[in-house]
Amino acid sequence: MQDNRNLILAIVLSAIVLIGWSIFFPTSTEELPAEQPPQEQIADAPGGTDAPVAAQPRTVDQALAEGGRVPIDTPLLKGSINLQGARIDDLSLVRHRYDQKKNSEAIRLLSPAGTPKAYFAEAGWTGEGVETPGPSTVWQASADRLTPEKPLTLTWENGTGQRFIQTISVDDGYLFTIERRVENRGEGAIAVRPYATARRAQATSDQSFWTVHLGPMGVFNDAAEYDIDYETLDEEGRQRFTTTDGWVGFTDKYWLTAIIPGKGESVTANMRAVPSGGYQVDYVSEPMLIAPGQAKSGTTRLFAGAKEKEFLDRYEDEGVVRISKAIDWGWFEWFMRPIFDLLRWLFHVTGNFGVAIICLTFLVRLVLYPIANKQFRSMAGMRRIQPKLKALQDRYKEDKPRLQQEMLKLYKEEKINPAAGCLPILLQIPIFYALYKVLLVSVEMRHQPFVLWLQDLSAPDPLTPVNLFGLLDFTPPSWIAIGILPILLGITMWLQFKLNPQPMTDPVQKQVFGIMPWVLMVIMAPFAAGLQLYWVVSNILTIAQQKWLYYRYDKEQEASEHAAQKG
Template sequence: MNEQRNLIFAVILSALILFGWSFVAEHYFPTANEPSTKAADGKQAPAKTAAPTAGGAAAIRNRDVVIRETPRIRIETPRLQGSINLKGARIDDLVLVTHGERLASDSAPIRILSPAGTPDANFASFGWTGEGLALPGPDTLWTASADRLAPGAPVTLSWSNTQGQTFQIRLSVDDGYLFDVQQNVANRSGGAVAVKPYGLISRVGESKDADSWTIHTGPIGVFGGKANYDVDFSTLREEGDQRFTSNGGWLGFTDKYWLTALVPPQDAGVEAAFRAGSNNSYQADIATAPGIVAPGKAVSYESRLFAGAKEVALLDRYEKDLGIRHFDKAIDWGWFYWFERPIYSVLHWLFRMIGNFGVAIMGLTLLVRLIMFPIAQKQFASMAAMRVVQPKMKAIQERYKDDKQKQQQEILKLYQAEKVNPMAGCLPILIQIPIFYALYKVLLLSVEMRHQPFALWIKDLSAPDPLTPVNLFGLLPFTPPAVIAIGILPILVGFTSWLQFKLNPAPSDPVQKQVFSIMPWAFVFIMAPFAAGLQLYWVTNNVLTILQQKWLYSRHPGMKAAADAQ
């Protein structure tokens, strides 16, 4: 009775995980897609509040034309190229030269910032609010100290009003994706002035990467020492501005792989806000307390702007070296952060050692199987023992069929006497769940895994297997719908799962037997939309399990005989 209960429990658990996965994944777990970036455009309003509010979109025009219309200084780093608009002192033209939109060698680089009024526009701006003095605004034309911004070659933007104040923005950039922004105000007038520095990121439109229960896209920040994934674009539209006060932290907008974020001094109190404006525009901004600039004096304020790919090593470096709190949480690792980071670290180490990400996944699978080997050995030994005691158990069930309580007591005594654990078979299933989920998150979220090839037709392990027999492997001139575009790897998942189940002792219950016979082929459809890397992990795990079963059968011939007799 307990053995049947154990098998039923395992079947139900597997069914919930696997059969229910399609429904759950559709609503909560994004499948592998071609990565995209969504940045947008907004207009900076006059500086009257803590920070200018997000405005509506300008008319959409050709990006190259817009860029040529205003004076600019070039941005050139190992990872970034673009320009800074001297009209309004906006960082609004930026591409990631080491990340392409597509796999093709001639693919355009990912564009993360774009000027107002252009497709996929997004910009960062820095300025001041205050009363009783002329302030630089979105139409101010700044003077630059150089025509090029590069690592080790900073640029200072300057503008003076007619009241005796000079405003400067000193920009520097590192070899990653971080800009250092120093805002200075010098007061040459006869009276003190109060100014309040701010920084903002403005965009129009939502991320093309879906925001889900497991992967957050949209507004993101760290306030009061905690990462906040609760605000999304719909929150801003339906509930209005979301305001925070914090000591340090950071805020911005995130896509699956890309991030634009403002980073204030980590020891300063700041006012932070996410805002929604007209025409589907959004803004993230920070501001500090007003500073009083006495006559003949100057004040400065330093902040940072991150605009780039969420590369784990860089995020960790900025968190450690610059003290940016929880900057690694720009990647929504989720509840299993403590487990996913080690999985990522091992996988990335294997990749560096081997040079092929697919082989690294296979190596990780082998390591997991080695770690789980003692557990699997106990599982098989327990299953073998269960088969041995099954005749005795059936005799007890027949003898006490009218006394269920006595039947359970006698079966429990039998288990104790034979040293059999009926629950041992469920443990490997339970252990596999967090491993599978952790690898799912790593493959889906880590930009380091994006566009990584394996072998033959697998050119991108973060995307689904592209080769499907539905269109005769590309010979027929049509692309099948995703629901039936079943690749080679998902088919191998189903076949190896079928082999694995065939090696297991068949359950005595006909319903359970039918479920086990259907389940491997359900895997084919369940796994088809997911990343090829995840499919490769599953196939490798199945193959190793089959080999392990063969070896353990050689150690437990009684179990093999029982299986063959089914």
């Protein structure tokens, strides 16, 4: 019947969406980047100079031991500033680890030049007719440590009357502020041009997704640029933007390094692949003319850390234009942000993200209750009139148009809307997608445990009968590693379908209903356990709600028929 086909179509469309996700948006397992030949680095800086090439590969420990450094010590960051070049090139994220092992190291975001995964940021000046500091310049430090309470001032004089000053401060999050000042004590005027740059020797090791931008990005003239990736820079060369405010940087799945001009400053921003290897983003400000006896200042800010929504929103409120766009929310940002904020609030209340997802499921079912009530009342009515439908089908099996007319007449008499089952399913799709995207892009969900074997809700369920729940010493391929949650999803979906009115005429419909739960079980196996948990709990609530509403509907019908008989 046509109305049942509509219900099946909604379910099949949902499955197609899921199949598309599993094919085009594969789940990503975070790994350490592969070792590559070291590259000292990434030439073609705005200043036109670069640090000397290392004769031999260096480890991070060797690089850190080579020169003068000032430690960075904040609640979220540990590392150091290299006094040679005034580079921020040693930075680890204290509360984010590579994996969940007790001895796992903190994520290293920035590494010194000449190391295999070199990645650093610096600010400086270019100039004509005046010597400016460069990558080999050794700066004088005012303090032995940089903390949120204790800024660091770096100074250097060129010997011809010009003094360059960088005062670096850092907050309790991931934002560095560099106040730059040039004092001209010489006899003639000078012209200098401030710049800032971030450079990395390798592209990100995270897997690419159609729904999540990775690589070079920025915000230019109040619009986020997601269309340029590493391949674009390799094939098309430098990408240039002129903007006021905004920022430019590199975004990974969970991490961001962004250089940010001063408020209201007009700059030319560049993204480029460097011929010697690696990638660079930078911006160059307008030239500054400094007369003898005068000084001029400017500001650069550097975000280097995890893309935690709390900090991104805070910095956006503090004037960093659209830095929250570093999280690629996609077209449904207006819907996904509230879902994430609700999840985070529930997590703060419950202390467990798995419990928060379960609470979210209850809230969604509560909001959809009026619609679900109509749906299940209609489905209960369909179950009750199955014998009447069967009689009509037998009577008019040779006259399909008349059969449709009589069925519609019966639906009208019984006050049943067979298509009511489609709406709740369709309304669930955007909620399901929002949760999928939140689990995919939010670092807050990374490595969050639930209970028992579910120790990372952003990863697939690891416990699978394929290897006898870990008793066999091998890891099966993801496409057959069907975990406990996907199995529960299939079973609960099957039970839910069993409660629905069964299609009576079309054997294809019966086959779809029969195999769909098990197809979805396989499709959902590689997805995040948090997403599987949401769906399983939603199915269980649907089954309970459906049985209760069926019971209540049957009682109402019995009471109505009894009253009619008395009357």
